Amino acid sequence: MPAVLHDAALQALLLEDAPYGDLTTDSLGLQGLTGRVVFAARQPMTVCGSEEAVRLFQLCGAEAHVLTPTGRHVLAGTELLAAHGPAPAVLLAWKVAQALVACSSGVASEVGRIVTVLRAAGCGQALACAGPAFPGTRAWMAKAVQAGGGIMHRLGLSESLLLCPEHRLFTDEHSLDDTVGRLRKLQPQKRLVAECGAMEEALALAASGADVLQLERFTPEAVRACRLALHTSRLHPMLVVSGGVDGDSAVAYAEAGADVLVSSAPCHAPPCDVEVRFSRDV
Structure with missing residues (x-):
């Protein structure tokens, strides 16, 4: 399922979270360092929002790709997406992306439960x-x-x-x-x-x-x-x-x-x- 939030809407979510930058990351001087982040399910769920989460990381300057697309029913431990890039980029997108996947997957999972x-x-x-x-x-x-x-x-x-x-x-x-x-x-x-x-x-x-x-x-x-x-x-x-x-x-x-x-x-x-x-x- 394609992303339904366009770039401007995703940028607005990032701006809401960090309107003047990431104070902690900027103060630590992490420029030049790189890292990897993986999202995974801690519980059985119907996945939603992995496409938007990947795009959030990309907008921040990281490479990212979907491992589990929206609509898939998964067990605990299933990896949902991965991103790699500059530490400031992955740290900037992290919380917003996590919240989006968690909240939308919560709705999808409850819909799926009632339908089941x-x-x-x-x-x-x-x-x-x-x-x-x-x-x-x-x-x-x-x-x-x-x-x-x-x-x-x-x-x-x-x-x-x-x-x-x-x-x-x-x-x-x-x-x-x-x-x-x-x-x-x-x-x-x-x-x-x-x-x-x-x-x-x-x-x-x-x-x-x-x-x-x-x-x-x-x-x-x-x-x-x-x-x-x-x-x-x-x-x-x-x-x-x-x-x-x-x-x-x-x-x-x-x-x-x-x-x-x-x-x-x-x-x-x-x-x-x-x-x-x-x-x-x-």
Whole structure:
């Protein structure tokens, strides 16, 4: 999988960490010395970010190459990437590169874990991950989700229609049919997703023509009841379940009738433990 962070974004990460240079390295006078660094997994993980980490070392003036590409499932001890060059270069890139691989691999590994649980139970539903946990992380977060076998729920406000209760608060002078109809008329190529928090709301939105119902914080039992009520009413929107979906509950939601599972759990997954081994050229 190619790098998704361009050079300017990677340079910005380096600049954030060392806006005026590496004070310790510069003070030690390490110019003229060279060394090698290897990243390795300390635990089983789904690897992500090795391509961006390699480019960070290259931007700092070192030679570097990927040993394990993004998307690979590895055991503890597997080497992920290697870099060689001037000591100031490898020391400058080290921490930023390690953090990027650790955090993105943490997300990818949690996505992979939930997908594995679903498939082991015979559930084929897609796992979609909600937006990034923190602004500015969208690109590598989307890469990590894909590396783990998931899909992104939404990539932003510009590419999908999601009608929320907060929108409807400002359109209460119009009927629900009028609101849905307006969105369909102005965006005819987009499927309309409507967020709902109760059974009655879901039925009303489906009757108004919503293509997808995003059921917020429904229990598995409530999802099953909603599916039955929609079927009885001869309404057949896609059901997306969001809120409370994680590795412990994913199968229950899938078996209750959800078509797509949306989870923010991977976005808050702890970083993976990435070992960094340095050696000095003699």
